[in-house]
Amino acid sequence: xxxxxxxxxxxxxxxxxxxxxxxxxxxxxxxxxxxxxxxxxxxxxxxxxxxxxxxxxxxxxxxxxxxxxxxxxxxxxxxxxxxxxxxxxxxxxxxxxxxxxxxxxxxxxxxxxxxxxxxxxxxxxxxxxxxxxxxxxxxxxxxxxxxxxxxxxxxxxxxxxxxxxxxxxxxxxxxxxxxxxxxxxxxxxxxxxxxxxxxxxxxxxxxxxxxxxxxxxxxxxxxxxxxxxxxxxxxxxxxxxxxxxxxxxxxxxxxxxxxxxxxxxxxxxxxxxxxxxxxxxxxxxxxxxxxxxxxxxxxxxxxxxxxxxxxxx
Amino acid sequence: xxxxxxxxxxxxxxxxxxxxxxxxxxxxxxxxxxxxxxxxxxxxxxxxxxxxxxxxxxxxxxxxxxxxxxxxxxxxxxxxxxxxxxxxxxxxxxxxxxxxxxxxxxxxxxxxxxxxxxxxxxxxxxxxxxxxxxxxxxxxxxxxxxxxxxxxxxxxxxxxxxxxxxxxxxxxxxxxxxxxxxxxxxxxxxxxxxxxxxxxxxxxxxxxxxxxxxxxxxxxxxxxxxxxxxxxxxxxxxxxxxxxxxxxxxxxxxxxxx
Numbered sequence: 001x002x003x004x005x006x007x008x009x010x011x012x013x014x015x016x017x018x019x020x021x022x023x024x025x026x027x028x029x030x031x032x033x034x035x036x037x038x039x040x041x042x043x044x045x046x047x048x049x050x051x052x053x054x055x056x057x058x059x060x061x062x063x064x065x066x067x068x069x070x071x072x073x074x075x076x077x078x079x080x081x082x083x084x085x086x087x088x089x090x091x092x093x094x095x096x097x098x099x100x101x102x103x104x105x106x107x108x109x110x111x112x113x114x115x116x117x118x119x120x121x122x123x124x125x126x127x128x129x130x131x132x133x134x135x136x137x138x139x140x141x142x143x144x145x146x147x148x149x150x151x152x153x154x155x156x157x158x159x160x161x162x163x164x165x166x167x168x169x170x171x172x173x174x175x176x177x178x179x180x181x182x183x184x185x186x187x188x189x190x191x192x193x194x195x196x197x198x199x200x201x202x203x204x205x206x207x208x209x210x211x212x213x214x215x216x217x218x219x220x221x222x223x224x225x226x227x228x229x230x231x232x233x234x235x236x237x238x239x240x241x242x243x244x245x246x247x248x249x250x251x252x253x254x255x256x257x258x259x260x261x262x263x264x265x266x267x268x269x270x271x272x273x274x275x276x277x278x279x280x281x282x283x284x285x286x287x288x289x290x291x292x293x294x295x296x297x298x299x300x301x302x303x304x305x306x307x308x309x310x311x312x313x
Numbered sequence: 314x315x316x317x318x319x320x321x322x323x324x325x326x327x328x329x330x331x332x333x334x335x336x337x338x339x340x341x342x343x344x345x346x347x348x349x350x351x352x353x354x355x356x357x358x359x360x361x362x363x364x365x366x367x368x369x370x371x372x373x374x375x376x377x378x379x380x381x382x383x384x385x386x387x388x389x390x391x392x393x394x395x396x397x398x399x400x401x402x403x404x405x406x407x408x409x410x411x412x413x414x415x416x417x418x419x420x421x422x423x424x425x426x427x428x429x430x431x432x433x434x435x436x437x438x439x440x441x442x443x444x445x446x447x448x449x450x451x452x453x454x455x456x457x458x459x460x461x462x463x464x465x466x467x468x469x470x471x472x473x474x475x476x477x478x479x480x481x482x483x484x485x486x487x488x489x490x491x492x493x494x495x496x497x498x499x500x501x502x503x504x505x506x507x508x509x510x511x512x513x514x515x516x517x518x519x520x521x522x523x524x525x526x527x528x529x530x531x532x533x534x535x536x537x538x539x540x541x542x543x544x545x546x547x548x549x550x551x552x553x554x555x556x557x558x559x560x561x562x563x564x565x566x567x568x569x570x571x
Contacts, residue, residue: 085402
């Protein structure tokens with residue numbers, strides 16, 4: 001079953017003094033995210049990631065299109081009991097302590113009164129701010145606020161979790177903890193939809209990613225799919241002290257280090273090289289297709305389309 | 314009451330208390346104590362009049378200032394600070410949020426007025442040395458002031474649902490001033506003719522008739538307050554507030570959060 005179905009969701013804001021000038025924030029977007037999937041929504045700042053999340057959270061009204069979460073329309077208030085949301089650079093009521101804030105959110109989320117205190121304590125513990133539970137949020141650092149943000153997003157044990165730039169403002173240790181949290185959510189069978197522009201995080205965590213730019217979906221698929229249309233090369237590593245002379249006939253370059261030879265060659269020459277290795281009884285270490293990185297894919301997708309060159313953003 | 318509304322209302326009240334809004338009580342207490350001691354020394358037979366006029370007017374002004382300055386930020390501050398994002402992404406309807414905010418602020422003002430009312434009665438006791446039946450009028454005047462706060466809070470919330478805090482403050486204060494002179498406005502409208510008369514009549518009935526809630530002089534002079542006026546004013550304040558809050562909800566329901 002699809003956890004999130006985005007059906008041609010579109011948003012145009014009206015700007016200017018009289019709110020007459022249209023500004024396209026999101027072109028019709030169609031996406032389906034399966035239950036239990038960790039989905040990365042990639043794009044540069046201003047690409048339309050936050051707009052999409054706001055539309056899904058009901059914080060902004062779509063100009064056209066619709067979306068369903070767990071089969072329920074996003075306008076259906078019941079859906080909000082099943083989702084958690086961490087906004088980008090979250091702000092909270094700073095007159096409250098971390099514990100009070102989470103209790104308030106637990107109340108609004110319908111967590112039963114009998115379970116609230118235990119749930120809040122567990123969340124504070126899981127994001128590592130138990131010792132600051134009774135400190136007002138106005139005294140929290142940015143990283144600590146981000147942890148509070150994560151805690152409030154998963155406080156009511158939602159099935160679908162939306163995270164807008166969850167690594168933003170975190171130090172390396174904090175980023176690692178967020179990665180672990182996302183992996184834990186995946187292990188619990190939750191669906192995670194997170195936006196980011198940190199590609200290494202997406203590559204490490206996501207089952208699938210989508211790239212959005214200038215309000216338009218530019219590509220979607222698993223990391224492996226998106227990076228497999230490489231240059232069509234393979235990398236072959238084998239044990240040898242010298243480069244076999246027969247390799248010269250293939251016209252490929254080889255690098256030697258620590259009695260291992262590394263050769264990158266076109267896929268169609270792969271069998272010829274393997275024949276040479278078999279003939280000369282050389283031990284093969286590995287054979288790997290050379291993939292372009294997610295970064296290369298991302299950069300390629302962000303390039304202006306020839307047809308849209310010169311068009312306004 | 315819907316429990317989610319109660320949670321929002323309690324959080325609004327707690328925010329006001331922690332933001333030291335109730336500190337105005339100290340200024341009020343100092344003002345009233347000084348006035349009571351001073352008039353006790355300089356005025357003869359008019360102590361009650363002076364203390365009640367000063368006390369009740371101060372209760373009204375302090376409350377209106379709080380209602381306007383907190384009311385205009387109730388929604389807009391949450392939008393600007395984006396605290397709304399993590400609230401409205403929960404199973405809370407927008408109308409519940411607006412109503413909860415309104416009740417939280419009016420709750421704050423009721424508590425504030427309760428302590429000020431205690432101060433007024435203590436000052437009255439100090440200058441009169443006793444209470445008598447005519448002092449019920451003071452309680453009625455305080456009750457009317459609270460009703461007036463309901464309307465001002467609703468107006469501040471309404472304006473803040475679509476305009477900036479500064480403009481909301483200006484609009485609310487303007488309506489408060491015009492509403493306080495509503496009787497005069499109705500008099501002008503009655504005497505005007507043609508389109509001008511129609512416009513003035515419409516304006517006179519559109520703005521809240523806050524002059525009907527001002528019985529400070531009556532209470533200070535110990536005049537009785539008609540039970541019918543209490544009923545009418547209660548119904549009027551509730552109805553007017555419900556209409557204005559409904560307007561705020563309608564605007565807020567359609568708003569895109571930036």
